[in-house]
Amino acid sequence: MCSGPILGYPRQNGKYILDTDASNVGIGGVLSQIQEGQERVLSNASKKLDVHQARKPFDSTDTDWGEFKENVDDVTELGNEVRAVTRSQTKDSVSTCQWIEGYSTQDISNTQREDIILKQLHEWMDKGCIPSRDSINGSCPEIRKYWINWLLIERRNDVLYMRKVSSTKIATYLLLVLEKLRKKVLDVFHSNVTAGHFGVSKKTMKIKERFYWYKMRECIRLYIQNCERCNKVKQLRSKPKAALHSYLAH
Secondary structure, rough: OOOOOOOOOOOOOOEEEEEEEEOOOOEEEEEEEEEOOEEEEEEEEEEEEEEEOOOOOOHHHHHHHHHHHOOOOOOOOOOHHHEEEEEEEOOEEEHHHHHHHOOOHHHHHHHHHHHHOHHHHHHHHOOOOOOOHHHHHOOOHHHHHHHHOHHHHEEEEEEEEEEEEEOOEEEEEEOOOOOOHHHHHHHHHOOOOOOOOOOOOHHHHHOOOOOOOOOOOHHHHHHOOOOOOHHOOOOOOOOOOOOOOOOOOO
16 A cells, blocks of 8 residues: 555456554554455545543443444345454554564664664663663663663564553554654654644654654654754744844934
């Protein structure tokens, strides 16, 4: 879905495939069709559940579907023409490294170990202990931040993550992004053709679902502030103010 044409058009003949996924925090689905012997994506959608929806029991699905069919008069049973695949997410989710294009899990592990900051976290993991408070006082603020939140940092497949627990008690593991890869992440989430040039708050919320680094919001703010397309298209919300001048009173 990352190369053109991105989405196909439905055809009269061809088996439809509906892939769905759900967790305690969101739902999503992809509709595809077999065209010329290949699976072609036609449409996709996803939604983040609010607090009330996330707590809704899953056994109410049949009841909801029954009420939907009663209220809508054009529901058609497609029978064997649709293959529905549902994958329920019941375990802790890990944001895999495939979100950074061109980098495998091993590549991320190697770059983390080469980074001047994250390689220290790997060394702490290898030793099985962290430095004392006195010895960490002279370190940079980023190192001290990770030291304070050490219980939330985990290493999986030799890659460092920050554990984040939602209100529904589901743990999500956010990839610790080293400095040289941050612009690449921001390009994907802001400047990509499918990303949309949103503001700081929305973009920060989106990136925080999968990645983490020190002073992330400030980094995102500076990136958007210097985005050439945003500066050309978006208008200033505040009226410009004239510079202050000194006047001599007679």
